[in-house]
Amino acid sequence: xxxxxNFNCLFETLHRFCKFDQTRxxxxxxxxxxxxxxxxxxxxxxxxxxxxxxxxxxxxxxNVPKTLAEDNGFWITGPxxxxxxxxNINNEETGTRSFLKKGIYIADVGTQGRMRRxxxxxxxxVAMADLIAQRDVLNYVRRYLRLKSTFMYYDFDKVISxxxxxxxxxxIDLANRLFNSFEKLEEAVKEEDFAETNARYLAMTPxxxxxxxxxxxxxxxxxxxxxxxxxNKELLND
Numbered sequence: 001x002x003x004x005x006n007f008n009c010l011f012e013t014l015h016r017f018c019k020f021d022q023t024r025x026x027x028x029x030x031x032x033x034x035x036x037x038x039x040x041x042x043x044x045x046x047x048x049x050x051x052x053x054x055x056x057x058x059x060x061x062x063n064v065p066k067t068l069a070e071d072n073g074f075w076i077t078g079p080x081x082x083x084x085x086x087x088n089i090n091n092e093e094t095g096t097r098s099f100l101k102k103g104i105y106i107a108d109v110g111t112q113g114r115m116r117r118x119x120x121x122x123x124x125x126v127a128m129a130d131l132i133a134q135r136d137v138l139n140y141v142r143r144y145l146r147l148k149s150t151f152m153y154y155d156f157d158k159v160i161s162x163x164x165x166x167x168x169x170x171x172i173d174l175a176n177r178l179f180n181s182f183e184k185l186e187e188a189v190k191e192e193d194f195a196e197t198n199a200r201y202l203a204m205t206p207x208x209x210x211x212x213x214x215x216x217x218x219x220x221x222x223x224x225x226x227x228x229x230x231x232n233k234e235l236l237n238d
Contacts, residue, residue: 035066038220048157071205079103085157087168089175099149099186106154111162119215121148121155122208134193142189149182174214 036195082102090096109117125148129139163171181204188196 017069025121040122041210052080078092083154085177087154087157087160089153089157089172089179090181091183097149097153098183099146100139100153101109101150104147104150106151111159114158115215118152118155119212121152121214122211126205126212129201138189138192138194138197141197142186145182145189149179153179171214174207174210178204179209181207183229218227 083106091098125145128141128144131137131144156178157169160171161166162176181200185197185200185204188200
């Protein structure tokens, strides 16, 4: 909007100069035609110079925010990076998870924020029973499941990395049981098998409830540097 506004101002200025020249030309005697022509050429050159200066100023000014954005770490000039899990939470046969969606930006909210997000998303999936009961919306159930499970997959990986050595194995086991149930439910939904979808959802619900309880226990994680140094730093290994 700012760029367009400045361009409009320049065009209005050019238009006014042109109108002013036409008025002067009509009222100028014939004997002063050469002087009028020289004045008009000088005025036109000054106008063009002013316009070029304005364009150059706009190019310089409007490149500054882009440069600042590129330097602050939030400006992505290419495709969204695809994160890789650092812990053993993939399917042993495929080496990945079938429910993962690509092209999703997952904000880095810190370990405590990821734990809260895991708890909230687990609660959302527990409350999905009413949606599954509507047999004609299984396609939306699959989309909803994939979106929530993708966030939970990457959040679980970061939370496991931040956990103490003694608590990593139970968390990895919980994550694998959860993601295995996600894949089974997604397969049933994809095949539009309502009976199997309902059965696998009921089998997944206790695991989700276990995740909710687990994310309420921050004592299994090492102390935050902020509690030691008084800063706003992330948890260890975050």
